[in-house]
Amino acid sequence: MTENIHTTTEEIVEISHETTLFAEPIFHIGNFTVTNALLSGWLAVFVIIAIAVILRKKLREVPNTLQNIFEIILEGALDLCDQVTNSRALSMKVFPIAISVFFFVLINNWLGLLPIGGLGLLEKGEHGLAFIPFLRGGTADVNTTIALAVMAVIGANLFGIFSIGIWKIFNKYVNLKALGQVFTNIKKDKTVIIVAPITFFVGLLELVGEFAKVASLSFRLFGNVFAGEVLLASMAALFAYILPVPFLFLEILVGVIQALIFSMLLVVYFTISATDHEEHGEHGKEIEELENVVRA
Amino acid sequence: MELDLSTVAKALAVGLGAIGPGIGIGLIGAKAMEAIGRNPEATNKILVPMLLACAFAEAIAIYALVIAFSIK
Numbered sequence: 001m002t003e004n005i006h007t008t009t010e011e012i013v014e015i016s017h018e019t020t021l022f023a024e025p026i027f028h029i030g031n032f033t034v035t036n037a038l039l040s041g042w043l044a045v046f047v048i049i050a051i052a053v054i055l056r057k058k059l060r061e062v063p064n065t066l067q068n069i070f071e072i073i074l075e076g077a078l079d080l081c082d083q084v085t086n087s088r089a090l091s092m093k094v095f096p097i098a099i100s101v102f103f104f105v106l107i108n109n110w111l112g113l114l115p116i117g118g119l120g121l122l123e124k125g126e127h128g129l130a131f132i133p134f135l136r137g138g139t140a141d142v143n144t145t146i147a148l149a150v151m152a153v154i155g156a157n158l159f160g161i162f163s164i165g166i167w168k169i170f171n172k173y174v175n176l177k178a179l180g181q182v183f184t185n186i187k188k189d190k191t192v193i194i195v196a197p198i199t200f201f202v203g204l205l206e207l208v209g210e211f212a213k214v215a216s217l218s219f220r221l222f223g224n225v226f227a228g229e230v231l232l233a234s235m236a237a238l239f240a241y242i243l244p245v246p247f248l249f250l251e252i253l254v255g256v257i258q259a260l261i262f263s264m265l266l267v268v269y270f271t272i273s274a275t276d277h278e279e280h281g282e283h284g285k286e287i288e289e290l291e292n293v294v295r296a
Numbered sequence: 297m298e299l300d301l302s303t304v305a306k307a308l309a310v311g312l313g314a315i316g317p318g319i320g321i322g323l324i325g326a327k328a329m330e331a332i333g334r335n336p337e338a339t340n341k342i343l344v345p346m347l348l349a350c351a352f353a354e355a356i357a358i359y360a361l362v363i364a365f366s367i368k
Contacts, residue, residue, distance in 0.1 A: 021365050216355075223358035224351075230365070257351050264348075 037141030109255030112137020160273030175203035313360020320353035
C-alpha cells in the first residue's frame with residue numbers, strides 16, 4: 001500500500017494525458033455515464049440554441065453585424081446546395097437539416113480545439129495519474145459520428161420514401177420489379193432472363209452500399225478530428241506552445257472542411273434517393289422502341 | 297524469443313496506408329495546378345473542389361491512422 005502511494009507521488013511529476021480512442025467518462029448520473037465528448041456535444045447544442053435565440057430576437061430588415069454574417073453564410077451554403085441538387089425546390093427541403101448538421105459538426109470540431117480543453121480532472125489511470133479534459137471534440141468520439149451518419153442515411157431513405165414512394169425505394173434494394181419483368185417481358189425480349197437476376201443482385205449490392213455509406217461517413221469525420229487532436233498533442237509534446245500554433249490553424253481549416261464534406265454528402269445522399277431512377281429506364285425503353293421500329 | 301510486433305504493425309499500417317492517398321493527393325494537386333495554369337481566372341472555382349477532393353483522399357490515410365491507433 002505504501003509503495004502504491006509512493007509510486008503515485010512519484011508520477012505526479014509526469015502527469016500523462018494519453019489521447020485515447022474512446023471518450024473518457026467524467027461523471028455518472030445514475031447508471032448513465034457522461035463522457036467528455038458528450039459534455040462538449042451538449043455545449044455545442046447550447047451554443048447553437050443561444051446563437052439562434054439571439055439572432056431571432058434581433059431579426060431586422062436591415063441586418064446588424066451578427067445577422068449579416070449569418071446571412072452571408074446561409075446564402076453561400078444555399079448556393080452550394082443548389083449546385084448539388086440542381087433545383088431550388090429540392091434544396092429548400094434538404095437545406096435545413098444539412099445546415100443544422102453543418103453547424104453542429106463545425107462547433108463540435110472547434111470545441112475540441114479550445115484551450116478550455118486544458119481544464120479537466122485528474123484521475124488514477126492505469127499508469128498513475130491521468131489527465132482527463134472536460135471538453136473533447138464531440139466528433140472525436142466515434143459514437144457521435146456513427147449516430148450522425150446513421151441519421152443521414154436513414155433520413156435519406158425516408159426522404160426518398162416521402163418524395164418518390166415506398167415501392168420505388170423498396171425496389172431499389174430488393175428489386176422485385178426486375179424479377180417480375182422476367183414474366184412480363186419474356187416474349188418481347190429473351191435477354192431479360194439474364195438481365196433481371198443481375199439487376200436484382202445489383203439492388204442487393206446497393207443495400208450493402210448503404211452500410212458502407214454509414215461506415216465511410218462516420219469514420220471519415222471521426223478519423224480526421226481525432227487525428228487532429230493526436231497531432232496537436234504530439235506537436236505540443238515535441239515543442240510546447242509555439243510548434244502547435246500552425247497546426248492549430250490547420251485544424252480550424254480541417255474542422256470547416258470536414259463539416260462541409262459531411263453536410264454536402266448528406267445533401268448528395270438525400271438528392272440521390274429523391275431522384276427517380278426509373279426516368280433513365282424510361283429513356284432506355286424509348287431507345288428499345290426505336291430499335292424495334294428500325295427492325296420492323 | 298518474444299518480439300513485440302505491435303509497434304511494427306502500427307508503423308506498417310500507417311506507412312502502407314499513406315502511400316495510396318499520397319499519390320492521390322499528388323495527382324489532385326498536379327491536375328489543379330495544370331487547370332490553373334491553363335485558365336488562371338478559374339483559380340477560385342478550382343480551389344474549393346480541389347480541397348474537397350484532397351479531403352476525400354486524405355480520409356483514406358486517416359482510416360489507416362485510426363486502425364494504427366486501435367492496434368494494441
